[in-house]
Structure formats: structure tokens, C-alpha cells
Amino acid sequence: MSALSGGTKTAEKRPSRLRRLWGGFSIILESRVGTIGLCIIVFWVLVAIFAPLLAPRDPLSQDSDAINKGSSEQYLLGTDQLGRDILSRLIFGTRTILVLAPLSVLASVTVGTILGLTAGYFGGLVDEVVMRLLDAIMAFPTILLYLIIIAAIGPSAVNVVIAITFVGTPGIARLVRSLTLDIRTRDYIRAAQTRGEHPLYIMFVEILPNVRGPLIIDALLRVGYAIFAIGTLGFLGLGLPPPTPDWGGMVAEARKFIWTAPLNVLWPILAITSLVVGLNLFADGLREETTRYQ
């Protein structure tokens, strides 16, 4: 807090870029919920970065003597049906999910923002055409859409990203469009128009920075959905091809042995849930704190 109030009062000199970044960031620490969420996210990010150091063994190496074994000194969380260490697979699975989920959200935010800005700013026929097309996508049940896309282009990491981008874009476009419709009527947009600014300048320089806040929060929530989606695709066997460690795939495989090794299902589920909850808490905290300052 002190950093913030100090920032506004001594505004004679603009604080350095780093300080401003920290100022914006420290907002989140004001909220307990946000801080908890942040801690969970940071935990998983660190796990992903230091996966080779943290993982006790190779996630792909099989031990035919230990199949579907429970927790032991050798295998902390037990082993799966091929005798692979579940803990190591979970740790390496973090890498996959933390690369694919943000990547797919980034892609859908980019496409969705461009479409939403265009539809919202120009309105009229452009708006009708763009939004009706996106509505058509939204009309499909999500799972069905994933199935169709993956079935058409085949399962691979890149295709998972493409599928999630495709499904996520309409929602983001709708959000950006509605924000744009509101901002379009503000006087500073009129001022830009009376300066004869190019529509692209108005859209990307005058409007975009002002939709940033809600967009970031929405994107964070969407990272959570994307993690679910990757999990779902993995579970359906449409995710990453084996033997890549993948949380969703792990659930799918362990499901078959749910009576013999029930805990094997639990671990990847816990991992997915905690990461998604962390992201949601973080997004909530961010929303709470940023709206308070407006």
C-alpha cells in the first residue's frame, strides 16, 4: 500500500518503468484471495521450471516390478499401470500444461481482440457479419467442437492449441466488442476522430489500452478453462500423444484401474484443480483490487 499512495502523491516525477510495474503488481497483494491464488500459481510455475531437478526419476522410465503400486519410499505417490513414477510424471506434466494453456489463451485473445475491436468500432454491417459468424461457433457444444476439430486435424500439441483458440475466440471477441461499444462513445474517442485519426490508430492506440483491465482478468480465467480443456482432450485420448506426461491423459489411464489403485486418479485431478483454483482466485483478487482503484 505504501508504495502505491507514495506513487500518487509524488507524481511530480514519473516513477521508473520497473517501479510502476511493481506498483501495479503490488495491488494484488492487497487482496488475501489474490495472494493465495498467486502463491499457488507461482508454486506450479517453479515446479515447471525446475522439473528436472525436482523429479526423483525419469517420467518415462518403466519399472515392471512396480505396477499400480501405492505410495512407498521409492515412489512417493506410487506408480501407474506401466510402472512409471506418478510424482515425476506430474512434475513434468506441469511443463506441458503451463506452456500449452497460456499459449492457446494468448492466441485466442489476439484473434478475439482484433475481431471484437473491429466489430465494436465499426458497427453496422461489419459488426453483424463478424458477430453472427462467431455466434455460429458458439452454438456448437464445446466438447463436440473439440472432437470435430481434433478429428479433422489430428491430435498433437499444436493442434490442441489451435482447437482451444478456435473455441475460446468468440467469447473474447464478445467481451472486447461490448467494452469497445462503451468506450467508442467517450469524448476522447470523439476528440481523436475530430483530429482525423485513422480508425486503426483509434482502435489499437486509443481503445485497446482501456479494455486491457477486464481483458487480462478474463484471460486469466480462460487459462483455467484451457487447462480443463487440455485435461478433457487428454482424457478423451485426443490430447498429446503418449507417452508425453499429460495430466488429463494420466486421469484417463488411471481411470481404468480405479478399483485397484484409486489414488492414481486422485493425484492428477488434485493438480489440475489446484492450478485452476489458483488462477481463479488470482483473477478474482485482481478484479476486486483493480475495480476498487477506479
Next chain:
Amino acid sequence: MRGPREVPILQIEQLAVAYATRHGDVAAVRDVSFEIHRAQTFGIVGESGCGKSTVAFGMVNFLGRNGRITGGRILFQGQDLVKRSELELRKLRGDRIAMVYQDPMQALNPAMTLGDQMAEVLIVHRSMKRSAAMERCKQMLERVYMPDPASVMRRYPHQISGGQQQRIVIAMALLNDPALLIMDEPTTALDVTVEAAVLDLINDLQNEFDTAIMYISHNLGVIARVSDEIGVMYAGEMVERADVKDIFARPSHPYTLGLLRCIPRLDTTKRSTTLQPIRGRVPSPTALPPGCIFEPRCPFARPACSHQPIPMREIQPGHWARCLYAEEILEHKDDLSDDMVNIIIGVAPKTDNGGPILRVKEAKTYYPVASKQIIGGQKQYVKAVDNVSMEAMPGRTLGIVGESGCGKSTLVKTIIGLEKLSGGEIEFMGMDISTPVSKRSEALIKDLQMVFQNPDSTLNPSFSVGYQIARPLRRFKTVPRNQVRDEVIRLLNMMRLGENYYGRLPRQLSGGEKQRVAIARAIAAQPKLVLCDEPVSALDVSVQAAVLNLLLEIQQQLGTTMVFIAHDLSVVRFFCDHLAVMYLGQIAEIGPAEAIYLPPYHPYTEALLSAVPIPDPSAEQKHIRLGGSVPSALNPPTGCRFHTRCPRRAMLPDGGAICEREDPPAQFDTDQHRIYCHIPLEELRKMEAVVTIEKEGPHVG
């Protein structure tokens, strides 16, 4: 008027209210004392954030979760309201205190008919039968002069106008026969002619119902019209309290004097008077000065002022002021503080080659309305601007006044090219500019710039002040690229903001500062014509004066032509050289500003002038009130558009039948002064002046 021993309806003693924030308690109101008697109106006036609404909310304990009363007593009919349980309070308050707020739409339930929601008050509070309650509601509506009450009661809130809505809210407040009526800016959202009628109503009711009224407003003119006694609030404290006549004739606190000197009045123009803004800004409630709260801004401050808080003291019987030197203030009224510049505009600068810089010829701006029928159906248009012709002379200011919906904003947006012209012509420096802005040449765009109304949305919240002022400089290459920063700083200095504002973000600025930045942005590329769409109407009066002065200075220095829209007739009178009065998309009267304010008047101008609240209780004003409400622009009246409400129609033979049939002709009083009316000029010339102000105000120096 009243017995001295009578118990006041409301007696407030040293009230203090604080809000809990994450920085600790913030004292929003401190040491406020006053009393209101039966059939008396106490007006509280002050600028935004001075705590006037907090006082009202404190009274009924609507302070929200984080607000509480930290000291003092509130005696309502002799009983203390502070420190009682919620239940006791509710019983005591019961239906004896009623409130009327600024926005009537928030007080009315949009899903219930007006009759039902009015009757509900009686059915719940008085256990009346429905039929009896309805009957009483109808009577009450008649008493607030609601035309056709029976049919109004069957309607929903959105089906009646804002003025009528406020009448309903007032009627509802009176249904329980309250002892105290608290009105918080009840007319602020209304147009001036409607406001005048509501204020009349409030004055009548007070006499009829014997109610004590606490009236809160930021508008000195409104307060002067309704109040018996006035309290002036500043930064959470009451700084002066006296009888209405006394306070306007002998303001004894520097802040009151400052307020009176910074508002333009109907008899002041830029050629006769300088507006004197109050320097500095209101201190934040978290960082109050140790001594007198007004000391940092006071032109008369002396060392003793900053030692300790100043108590309220009675300088004359019934006249209280919170100033150590209250008795001397009036003597010193002409000592200007050094940082104020005198900008009385002497003689108008000679204009070369005489022709107008902007010529609008029979301009029309129509908005198509989607037909309700799916197939066929006639296309309908909202005629926002219909056949408007006017000229702006170079280096002068053309003012456009009118009530909301008269098309003044649309006209300006059409000139600048934000709206499409549906017919007619607009010429700027001899060039045709009937095209929208996207089809205009760069040079033309540069020469026409605009200042907008709302200070909160005029600047992009994501960019620094410096960037936003620099943008037109870069875009139009007004100065070489390496000098942009210096030029921005020069502009900031010209706006009296200073270099340290360069890196600030809009949210760190006050409303007045934002508007100055917006003006700097508009004039950065050195345009020939600046269109100002109500640039000061959202600002507090002391800030408004500073912005008006700034615009005058700019015009003096750069010779910029301005088109200035406002709904405040005192402001345009002060600021403009020429004036156009608009009604429902058309011009009613146009001419030199001084000619507009004197007979001959267009009947609409006459009604507008008689409705303006004048901050001077001794001013005399003719009493003309318009009936009905402004007709829809979708289906405007035939002939003269004003004929449905015109109070002067009877001056014509057979009740003005011609007004319904034919468009009014332009009658030329002088070659510059046109009045669009069927009534012959000789008749119009016989009208008396609407306003007479004695030339002895404290601020007519």
C-alpha cells in the same frame, strides 16, 4: 415570523461525521450547527465534496457501512437522533422526515404504475384502504400542479418527463405530511424552465404545508430563490450562516465572497467584469490545514489564520462566520491577490475584411428511426437540427443556448463532421465543409477543433497528459519533432498547469485540470475555430471561472473564433459576443449578445430569461412559466415549433392560429438581430425587460 421560544423542527449541534477508510477515519463533516424552524427553508450551498450531502444523510443515518456520526447532536423536534438503536430511530423518524434526491428515476420503481407506488406509501405507513389512498394521492398530485393527475397515476415512470417525475417524488414525500423535508439537489438534473417551475412549487408547498425544508444545492441562484436562511459549506465545515438577504448583501467569509465573485450573472459581460476564480483547490479531508481550512486559498490570509482551527462566531445578530477578520472582509473586497490577472476585454478587436469565418445555411441533421413495421411503413426521422442558419465572425464567440434536446450539440457535431449533414450547407473560410470528418483534408481538420463537456471522459485514462497534448502537435506537424516536448510545456504553462503535469495521468487530475488539458489539446495545433460543447457545465463554479478566463485569454492572444454551447444563460451572456437561442432543432432568435437580453424578445427567450436563477435575492425578475414539456423531435409541432407552449400566442389575432399553420418568418430588429416569430416586431418591442438587477452587488466592482 415565528415565536422565539418555539422549538425548532431540526436542531443540529456541532455535528461531525467520519468515514472509515483503509487509511483510518476521514472526517467528512466537522462542527456543523444550524437549526430549521417550521415553514422555513434552510439552504446548504457548497461545491462538490464539501460535505453537504453527508450532513443530509447523517440526519437519517444513511451513511453507508463505513460512515458514522462521531460527535454532536441532531435534535429532531426536541429528541436526539444520535446514539439510538436502529429500531428506535426508525420509529422516531417514522414518516416525519422525507427526502427528495437529485435523480427522480432512482426514487421511482420503473415496474409499478405511479399511482400504485404513491398509494403504497399510505397503505403501508397509514394502513389506509387502497381506494382512499388513491383518492388522497390524486389530491396530492393536484396540489403539486400535476396536469391531468388521474391519467398520470395510471402511467409508468418512463412515460412522463423528468420534471413531472420530480413532481411525483415531491408529492410522494409530502403524502405523509412530514415535519422535515430534505431535498438534495432536486432540480440539478432539470432544464432551466422546468427547474423554475419546480422551485415555484417548493416555495408554495412550504407555505401551504408548514414543513421545514433543508435544501441542498451547489447553485447559488437556486439557493437564493428558495431559502430563508443559508449555510455555506467548505471542506466539511460550515463557514458562514445567515439570512438569505444578508449573505448576498454582506458576505463575511472570504469563501462566500469568492463564490459570489466567480459566477457570471445575467448583467455581467466580459467587457465589464472579470471573473475571479478562487485559487488552489479544496484540501483533501485527509490533509486539512492546521488553522483556518480556507487559509491556503484565502486572498486575505494573515499569519494568525494558520495557528489553530477557527470557531464559528456571531458577527451580527443571526449572522455567523468562521473567520477571524469577518468584519473587515467586505472592505477589502477589491484587493485582488497578486496572481490573478485582469482580463477585462476592452473594445472588441477590429475584424478584417468583415466576412464571417463560419456560415451555416439551412443546415439539417436528421436521424433515421427504424420503422416498427417489418415491411413497408414510412421512414421516420428525428429532426435534431432543422433549417438552421447562422454565422460566426472571426475572432469572436458565437454562443448557442437552449434546453436539452434543442439540437445544439448535434449542430456542433455536424459542423465538426462527427454527424452527417442531411441537407443545407456549411461553409468555413469560404470552403464547403458539408462532408464528414473522414472525407476532409488534413488542413481543414487542423483548423477545426473541439472541447468536450465531460471532464472525466475527455482524456484517455491510459496516457499521460504530455502524450495527449503532444499527439495533435505530432500529427499536424505544428512544430518540428524535436521541439514537441517544449511546445507541450509551453501549452501547459499557458493553461497555468506547469511542467510537472507533463507525466501525470488523467486520474491524478481534478475536473478543472482535466478540462484545461483538453483545451490545451484542442488549441495545440493552432486551429482557427474551436467548438466548445458545454466545457464548463460539469465544473464547480470556482473552477468554471478559471476555465472561462483561460478561454478568454486564449481568444485574446490567438484570435481564435469560438462556438460556445451552454445551457446557462449567465455564462453565455458573460462569454459570448453573438448568441443563438435554439428550440427543438430550430433557431428562435439570433443576434448580438446584449440584444438578446433586452426587448424585443422572442417569447421563448423571454421565458428562459425569467427562469434563470439569479444569485441575488434583490434582483427582480418577471414571472413567466412555460406549461407542458418539450415536444418530441420525431414529430415536431407544425408551423412555429414553440406554439404548443408559447405564453405570448394570445397577442395574435384569433389566438395565434397562424402559429400552427405557418413557419415563423425571420424579423430583423437590426441587420444582425433576427427573431423568428409571427408576432410583429412592434409588439415584441413593447415588452418589458425580464430582469432588473440593482447595480450594487458586492462583486460588481
